[in-house]
Amino acid sequence: xxxxxxxxxxxxxxxAPPGRRGPQLxxxxxxxxxxxxxxxxxxxxSGLSTxxxxxxxxxxxxxxxxxxxxxxxxxxxxVTNAGFRSAWFIVALALLRPVTWIPYALLFVAxxxxxxxxxxxxxxxxxxxxxxxxxxxxxxxxxxxxxxxxEGVVSAVLSxxxxxxxxxxxxxxxxxxxxWSLARAAGVFAIVLVVRLVVPPxxxxxxxxxxxxxxxxxxxxxxxxxxxxLAVLAGSLLLVGIGAFLAGSG
Numbered sequence: 001x002x003x004x005x006x007x008x009x010x011x012x013x014x015x016a017p018p019g020r021r022g023p024q025l026x027x028x029x030x031x032x033x034x035x036x037x038x039x040x041x042x043x044x045x046s047g048l049s050t051x052x053x054x055x056x057x058x059x060x061x062x063x064x065x066x067x068x069x070x071x072x073x074x075x076x077x078x079v080t081n082a083g084f085r086s087a088w089f090i091v092a093l094a095l096l097r098p099v100t101w102i103p104y105a106l107l108f109v110a111x112x113x114x115x116x117x118x119x120x121x122x123x124x125x126x127x128x129x130x131x132x133x134x135x136x137x138x139x140x141x142x143x144x145x146x147x148x149x150x151e152g153v154v155s156a157v158l159s160x161x162x163x164x165x166x167x168x169x170x171x172x173x174x175x176x177x178x179x180w181s182l183a184r185a186a187g188v189f190a191i192v193l194v195v196r197l198v199v200p201p202x203x204x205x206x207x208x209x210x211x212x213x214x215x216x217x218x219x220x221x222x223x224x225x226x227x228x229x230l231a232v233l234a235g236s237l238l239l240v241g242i243g244a245f246l247a248g249s250g
Contacts, residue, residue, distance in 0.1 A: 042221070046209055047196035051216050051225040053094045055232040060091055062236030069243035086166040093164075094195045098213050101200040105208060107135040112207075128206035161188055 048056070064084070067073040078084050093100070111131040119127055147153050158177040165187045167179055192198060201209035211217035216225050 042204070044193070045204065045206075046201035046211075047194050048094070049201070049211065049217055049221065049225055050098075050214055051229055053097070053195070055225070055229045057091045057095055058236050059232050060087060062239050066239045066243035069240070069247040071247070082166040086164060089164055090191065090195065093197055097195065097197055100197050104135060104139070104198055105200050107138055108132065108208065111135055111138075124205045124207065132206060164188075164191075 064078055068075050068078060073081075079088070108131050111134040112127065115127045115130050115134075119130070155177055158180070162177060162180070162184065165184050167176075167184065201211065203209050211222075216222040216229075
């Protein structure tokens, strides 16, 4: 401790022990890696935000509009082609996904209230994890009972998922189970994980996300969504304008 001539007291900061980094150097060294890992974990828990889904939908519709107006693809193929048709359905379901969250969210909230009464004093992530397990178990049990009561429900579900990912046709929907290759199975897994058609976005404590459902989120994710939305909107207007010019000149 040193005392200056003005009477002020300065506390000497102890040096870091030999062979060890100080807290600032450790934070600086692990900063980028930690931010990347935190971002990946947050994305795995939340998937695409609502504004990111809207941005992707705007981009897809503008690309379809350009292909139609420029004559690059025949108009009917924008709907009948398996890849385009699958993308249209995925976009529509993604835009309606707050409705598809309702069954899971209602069960989770109910089980969370029960767990809070039984495991009072436990940490929130533990209570939320138990509530998620009970919710998933209840939904799986309901589906299993449905397969026992309703004949052909498994074929109908597999056929619908296959049709959603570009296999089969309307005439075989509900009967043809699809060609379940590794790529198609990975596509369904990516849709469930990223688009979040069933499970709502989650926070770090495994609870339901507090970000707004129909607006930009908070923090750096919200800033990124604003920039991405403006960029997609500007690019879409430019692309549609080029398509309209090609349609008029043709």
